[in-house]
Structures are given as C-alpha cells and as structure tokens.
Amino acid sequence: MSQGLRATEVDLGGLVTVLASHLYSTPLVALRELVQNGHDSLTRRRLEDPAHPGAGRITVRGDRARGTVSVEDDGAGLTEPEIHAYLATVGTGYTRLLREVTGSDELIGAFGLGFLSAFAVADEVTVTTTSHREPAAGHRYRSVGGERYEVAPVPPRAPGTLVELRLKSEHAHVADEDVLREVLTRYCVLLPVPVHLGDDPQPLNAVPVPWRLDPQPADPQQARTAFAARFGRRFEPLATLPVTPRGDSDATGLLWVQDGSTYGTSDNRDLAVYLRGMLLSEDARDLLPRWAGFVGGVVESARLTPTASREDLQRDDHYRAVQAALADAVVDGLYETARLQPGAWRRILARHGQELLGAALCDDRLFALLADDVPVPTSQGDLTAGALRAAGGGTVHVALGSSGGFEEMLYRAMQVPIARGDRYAVLPFLRRYGQLRGCRVVELGSEDGNRALFRDPDRPLAADEAAWLSAALADDGEQLVPVRFAPAELPLVLVPDREAELKQRIEDDRADARIPGAALRLARAFTARTDGGVTARLHLNLDSPAVRSLLDAYRAGHPGAATAAGLLRSMKVVMAAASGEGRGDLTGALAALGDAVAALTAPAPPAAPAPTAPAAAPAVATATATTATATATDHGEDTV
Known part of the structure; x- marks a missing residue:
C-alpha cells in the first residue's frame, strides 16, 4: 500500500553552514556580495522610482576596535514582508524577480544566496532598512548564525539599507581599512555607482575605464x-x-x-x-x-x-x-x-619571441604576422627566420640535438647559423616557414639532413684503408663514414645518432617510471629501427688536406702515419669536449696529443762516427768502406 508523497526535510542549520562556509572560496567574498546587493538596491530604486533625483552611493566602514564591518546604501530598502520573503528565505531574491519583470541587464544577483555569505565571516548580522515605498516605517533584521532571525520595528531612516557584521574572531582583520580598500578596489572597480570607504569623499572606483x-x-x-x-x-x-x-x-x-x-x-x-x-x-x-x-x-x-x-x-x-x-x-x-x-612591437618580440613561435603555430593569421619577424634561437644568437634563410644561402638549417655538439661546430666553421631545434616550437615553426616561403629546411641529425651536408666520395676507400682509419680514429659505438663536406679545413665531424640517444633515454629505468605507458610504447616503436649499437657517426672529410696526407702516409708505409692518426683522434675528443658532447677520455686525449707532439719534435739520433782504419793498412780499409756502401745501396738501405 502506497504511503503517499512526503515532504523533504531540511536541516536548516546544516544547510546554512554548508552554503555560508563552503560555497565560496574565500570569506572575503561576503564583501563582494553585500556591495552587489547595495548596487542592485540602487538599481531597483531607479527602475521603480524614475523621479528619484539621487545618483546613489554605497559606503563601507570598518571598525577594528569593535570588530565590525558595515555596508550602507541609499537604494530601495525593504518592507517587512520583503525581509521575510527575500532576505530570510534561502534561494529567493527580489533581484531575480525584478530582472524577469523589467528585463534589465544592470541587476547582478541571480540565486538568492549572496546574503548567506555574510555568515561566513560574521557571528551576528543586523540589517536596518526603510523602504522607499513605506518611508514612514523602519525595520531591523537580526540573526545569529543564520538559522534563526528576528525582525523588529525601529524608527525610520532615509530609504536604503544598512548591513552590519559582527566579525568572527578569525576574520577580525577584515575590518582593517587597508584590507577593505584592497578588496573593494578589486571587486568594485567597474561598478557604475560610487563606492566609498568610510568618510573618504573620493570613491574607491573613481578610475577612468x-x-x-x-x-x-x-x-x-x-x-x-x-x-x-x-x-x-x-x-x-x-x-x-x-x-x-x-x-x-x-x-x-x-x-x-x-x-x-x-x-x-x-x-x-x-x-x-x-x-x-x-x-x-x-x-x-x-x-x-x-x-x-x-x-x-x-x-x-x-x-x-x-x-x-x-x-x-x-x-x-x-x-x-x-x-x-x-x-x-x-x-x-x-x-x-x-x-x-x-x-612596442620590438619589445614584445624581445620578451616573448619563444612563446610567440608556439603561438604562431596555433593561428594562421598570427603565423602570417610573425613569420618574418619573430626571433629564432640559433648558434649565432637570436635571428629572424628570414635572416636565418639568407645566411644559409636560401636554406634554413636546424639542429635536432641539444645546443652545442659537432653540428654547431660544423656550421660555425662554415660561418652558417644553425637554429636550435631542441627549443620550444622552433622545429615545427621553421618547417611551416619553409612551406610558406618555399625554402629548404635541412634538419641536421636526421638521415635526410645528414645526406644534404655530407657528400659521397668520388671513389670508395679500399677495404684495408677504411679498416685502418676506423681502428685509428673511431671509438666504441662510432661508425666511420668517409665523405666530402665543406669547409675542407675541417678534417672530421662526429654526429651523434639522435635516435640512439632517444632510445637510451626511454629505456632507462627512471624514464620508465616517468613516462606513461602509452607514450612509452609509442616512443619505443619510433626507435625500434635502431638497435642502439651505433651511437655516433664519424664523418671523415676526404677533401681535407690533413686526411689526404694521412692516407698518403699510410699507403707509403710511413712510420709517422700512426702518430698523425693519433693527433686526429685526440682532436676529435677535444672537439667533443668543447662542443658539449662529452665523448671519449679527454685526459687521455690530451696526454696522447702531448705524446704525438713529443714524437714529432724529438731530435734525430746522432750519426755514428766513421770507423778508423788501422794505420798499417789504409788502402784495404778504404776499399772495405766503399764495398759496404755499395752493398747497402744495392739493398735499398740508408747509409749512415
């Protein structure tokens, strides 16, 4: 058998606590709500009494000694029925009703909840009001905690409303004039009615908008x-x-x-x-x-x-x-x-060039505006994309690795700036710039980019030559690649394998803990084509006079070939340290460099003295020496 519908019971005390204490992020919102109520009261009076000449004002006062804050307006005021119907009823408000009747966009209130915010900062709230409709009657509303209230008649005052808050001890600072000024200036700056702090004749919101x-x-x-x-x-x-x-x-x-x-x-x-x-x-x-x-x-x-x-x-x-x-x-x-x-535009570009690179990628109009002006970080400082293209002879060069490295050293030797592709938004911005301007973008560190820089030799090295150079110059994980590139004065360039670097990072145990599973799987799929065995490629410049001399010495069996190769190997390690790559044993390379210099500059061994023939047989001694010389010459040996 149905028991019928029953009314939902409401714990008013609990509801007031929740709404007053937890609806708003900060108790200071109470000031905003009360000033807003004053604004709506002034707006209501103007709508209901167009003949009223007063412009209206709101006055806020704080009394730290008494622990009180008051908000007063000379607006419409409230009758006693309106106090019961709107002020003391949660979820209703005259403002919403008036907006529905008049269609005014000036009114702010909407939910009938704002007055409850007063109980977030106050133990006791008192409202003294006189309605412009009943100017001979005054009323006072008083509530402690918001759950119960009383309304009593009082002598009438000029139409309007005075709300007084007796602050909770933890919110006593709200009564400080500095606090009130800071909060109200922020909340009320755009209110069209003047808001005054105490007796100050200058409104807090007297700011030209x-x-x-x-x-x-x-x-x-x-x-x-x-x-x-x-x-x-x-x-x-x-x-x-x-x-x-x-x-x-x-x-x-x-x-x-x-x-x-x-x-x-x-x-x-x-x-x-x-x-x-x-x-x-x-x-x-x-x-x-x-x-x-x-x-x-x-x-x-x-x-x-x-x-x-x-x-x-x-x-x-x-x-x-x-x-x-x-x-x-x-x-x-x-x-x-x-x-x-x-x-101002130059200052904006100087301050926010990096972020504008990313912003340009998000909006076609912004990209068109910024394409030739926004600064791009390069090995030669910040340059616009246009300047970067001009310096590269119509080509934009980008390094995919971190700043420094042999890539930058190569471009520095070529006197060509290289954009730092590891910086925020640089690489996608320049890719799009290349499409927009129809220019080539070379990404050094990628397979295509490396092919653009390093040309194949006219003829391949013999197998024994390549094996000897690899053993003499390359360290573990480095692959020797004989190529040709400019400038010819640079004998070799070590280019790290960026995919191998990524693979090493994502396979690190700590990376596993940092990278979400889905992202880690994608990264591993990207690097699956490399086994990580080759960590760098040593590009040997066959156009370099130093490399050609080294090869000639090896082919001729010159005993100084190994020493010269050691010099180049040490040079590679020193260059790595200078470029920030940190490959190889720098101390060992410097020691080897010193040993090579010492070997090349060592004094020649002293010549052996000629044998002295016995006095009794000078003719025989001369003949013997002549024969020995002839024999040595016949066998291709150096004479002493």
Missing part, C-alpha cells in the same frame, strides 16, 4: 596604458589590445601584453572577468587562448552565466563566444601594435 569613456580622449592609447598599469597585478604592460563586441560576444574591456619574460609552456595568462560591473573571477585564464601565456586583461559581460557561488562561469554558448572574441582581440591587437607601434 577606457572602453566606457565618451567621448574618447585625444590619446586613447595613453588612457588604456594607464588602466593596464594599474590593474596588471604581476607585470607592467608592453602594449594594450582593446576588446569590443563581435559576433555573439558582448564582452568589452582591455587586454595587454605583459612585460614578463615567458618561455615555452609557461602560463602567465591573467584575466579578470566582471559580470555587470562586479568582479566574478580573478583567474578566468581559460577564456584566453592557451598560447597567449603573455596576456593579461580585464573584461566585462552581461551575458556570461555565473555558477551559484558567482566565482566561476558556466561553459555555455556565451562562454565560447567570448573565448573566440578574445582570441580575435589578441591577434588583431598584435597586428595593430606591429603596424602602428614599432617600438
């Missing part, structure tokens, strides 16, 4: 820069990028390029979002493109939908429209900066 100025100042850029300098929390602005409504986005505001060096994937996006003039989120970075890690800003919108705590945004169609609009604003703003502010 560039996109609201009408008419626009003679120098709008100066006004934008001043605003950005004030609200850039971590970095000074290098250039400002206006945000205007476009498409389905109503967002307006200002973005700026921050004067803070960034690199690669560092994310310094810093965006504050205001909803109808009240701060909603100080960290809305996801509204900016992921590649815009160097951008900060302030934007406002009336269409974005807040979450219940009003500290985040719902990811709906309006959210996505604002995302697209801000991406356009960054690209358009950078383009205009490059066109109209060359000095």
Whole structure:
C-alpha cells in the first residue's frame, strides 16, 4: 500500500553552514556580495522610482576596535514582508524577480544566496532598512548564525539599507581599512555607482575605464596604458589590445601584453572577468587562448552565466563566444601594435619571441604576422627566420640535438647559423616557414639532413684503408663514414645518432617510471629501427688536406702515419669536449696529443762516427768502406 508523497526535510542549520562556509572560496567574498546587493538596491530604486533625483552611493566602514564591518546604501530598502520573503528565505531574491519583470541587464544577483555569505565571516548580522515605498516605517533584521532571525520595528531612516557584521574572531582583520580598500578596489572597480570607504569623499572606483569613456580622449592609447598599469597585478604592460563586441560576444574591456619574460609552456595568462560591473573571477585564464601565456586583461559581460557561488562561469554558448572574441582581440591587437607601434612591437618580440613561435603555430593569421619577424634561437644568437634563410644561402638549417655538439661546430666553421631545434616550437615553426616561403629546411641529425651536408666520395676507400682509419680514429659505438663536406679545413665531424640517444633515454629505468605507458610504447616503436649499437657517426672529410696526407702516409708505409692518426683522434675528443658532447677520455686525449707532439719534435739520433782504419793498412780499409756502401745501396738501405 502506497504511503503517499512526503515532504523533504531540511536541516536548516546544516544547510546554512554548508552554503555560508563552503560555497565560496574565500570569506572575503561576503564583501563582494553585500556591495552587489547595495548596487542592485540602487538599481531597483531607479527602475521603480524614475523621479528619484539621487545618483546613489554605497559606503563601507570598518571598525577594528569593535570588530565590525558595515555596508550602507541609499537604494530601495525593504518592507517587512520583503525581509521575510527575500532576505530570510534561502534561494529567493527580489533581484531575480525584478530582472524577469523589467528585463534589465544592470541587476547582478541571480540565486538568492549572496546574503548567506555574510555568515561566513560574521557571528551576528543586523540589517536596518526603510523602504522607499513605506518611508514612514523602519525595520531591523537580526540573526545569529543564520538559522534563526528576528525582525523588529525601529524608527525610520532615509530609504536604503544598512548591513552590519559582527566579525568572527578569525576574520577580525577584515575590518582593517587597508584590507577593505584592497578588496573593494578589486571587486568594485567597474561598478557604475560610487563606492566609498568610510568618510573618504573620493570613491574607491573613481578610475577612468577606457572602453566606457565618451567621448574618447585625444590619446586613447595613453588612457588604456594607464588602466593596464594599474590593474596588471604581476607585470607592467608592453602594449594594450582593446576588446569590443563581435559576433555573439558582448564582452568589452582591455587586454595587454605583459612585460614578463615567458618561455615555452609557461602560463602567465591573467584575466579578470566582471559580470555587470562586479568582479566574478580573478583567474578566468581559460577564456584566453592557451598560447597567449603573455596576456593579461580585464573584461566585462552581461551575458556570461555565473555558477551559484558567482566565482566561476558556466561553459555555455556565451562562454565560447567570448573565448573566440578574445582570441580575435589578441591577434588583431598584435597586428595593430606591429603596424602602428614599432617600438612596442620590438619589445614584445624581445620578451616573448619563444612563446610567440608556439603561438604562431596555433593561428594562421598570427603565423602570417610573425613569420618574418619573430626571433629564432640559433648558434649565432637570436635571428629572424628570414635572416636565418639568407645566411644559409636560401636554406634554413636546424639542429635536432641539444645546443652545442659537432653540428654547431660544423656550421660555425662554415660561418652558417644553425637554429636550435631542441627549443620550444622552433622545429615545427621553421618547417611551416619553409612551406610558406618555399625554402629548404635541412634538419641536421636526421638521415635526410645528414645526406644534404655530407657528400659521397668520388671513389670508395679500399677495404684495408677504411679498416685502418676506423681502428685509428673511431671509438666504441662510432661508425666511420668517409665523405666530402665543406669547409675542407675541417678534417672530421662526429654526429651523434639522435635516435640512439632517444632510445637510451626511454629505456632507462627512471624514464620508465616517468613516462606513461602509452607514450612509452609509442616512443619505443619510433626507435625500434635502431638497435642502439651505433651511437655516433664519424664523418671523415676526404677533401681535407690533413686526411689526404694521412692516407698518403699510410699507403707509403710511413712510420709517422700512426702518430698523425693519433693527433686526429685526440682532436676529435677535444672537439667533443668543447662542443658539449662529452665523448671519449679527454685526459687521455690530451696526454696522447702531448705524446704525438713529443714524437714529432724529438731530435734525430746522432750519426755514428766513421770507423778508423788501422794505420798499417789504409788502402784495404778504404776499399772495405766503399764495398759496404755499395752493398747497402744495392739493398735499398740508408747509409749512415
């Protein structure tokens, strides 16, 4: 038998605790909520009483000695039924009803929950109010803890509302004037009504908002820069990028390029979002493109939908429209900066060149703007892609390994800059640049790139010559490759096998623990074609006079061939140490170098003295010496 429907019971005390203490990320949000309520009260009065001449104001006071904070407005006020219906009922609010009736976008409140935030910082909340509809009646609401409340009549005051908070001991610092000024300046900067701290006649939000100025100042850029300098929390602005409504986005505001060096994937996006003039989120970075890690800003919108705590945004169609609009604003703003502010553009490129490389890959318009201007790190310092191509004779050269290495030494000898392909976004940027400009990109360290640099010899070495050179010059794991390359003065170049390096890294036990399983399987599949046995290739330059002389000495059986080969081998190890590759025994190579020099510079052995013939037989001695000389000559021996 059905028991029928029963009403859900609510633990009001528990609900108030959860909503007041856990709905908001910080108790300071209570100040935002109460000031917002004051704003909506002023807006309500203007909508309901158009003849009211007052512009309205909100005043916030802190009293550290008493441990209290108060928020006062001269808006619409509340009647006693409205106190019960809206102030003391969770989930309802007059603001939402008024918005539905009037369609006004100026009202901020939506959920009827904001007043509960007062209990996150206060033990006791008192509201003294007089409605503009009943100016002869005053009422006072009082609640301790938010679970129970009382309403009592009091002498009327001028229409409006005064909210007083008796702070909890752990939040007593909120009453400090410096704390109030800092928090309210951040929360209220875009509110259209003046917010005063105590008796200060200057409103906290008396800040010129560039996109609201009408008419626009003679120098709008100066006004934008001043605003950005004030609200850039971590970095000074290098250039400002206006945000205007476009498409389905109503967002307006200002973005700026921050004067803070960034690199690669560092994310310094810093965006504050205001909803109808009240701060909603100080960290809305996801509204900016992921590649815009160097951008900060302030934007406002009336269409974005807040979450219940009003500290985040719902990811709906309006959210996505604002995302697209801000991406356009960054690209358009950078383009205009490059066109109209060359000095600022140079500073942007100097500060954010590395990150702009990656940003350009994410947006075709940005790539077209940056292709010839953005700096690329090379062996000769930062160069634009255009300068890199010109220095390479129409070819862009990129090293796939880390900075340094024999690749860089080779290019330095050729006096050609080499881009550092191991740096963030450099390699994909230059690949795309090559496609855009129709130029060749040589990737040194890859098989194709190496073939472009090292030409095959006119004729192969004999097997015994190749075996002797390999034994004399190559170390374990190094493969001797006889080739021809420029400059001829460079006898040899050792190029590490980058795939073998990768294989060694990913097979390391520690790498196994760091790399996710799927990524590790992919990396191992990529390196499966190499067994890791050859770790480097020693390219021997057959155009080099030194190498040709070494081969001639070997073919002639010259006893100095081994010493000369030892010199080249030592040179290889010293070059490796200088280039950062760290291959071979540097101490042993230096010792061998010294031994070779000593052998080549050793004095010739002294000549043996000629034999002295006995005085009694001079003719026979002379004949014998002549015969010995002739015999030695016949056998091809050197005479002494």
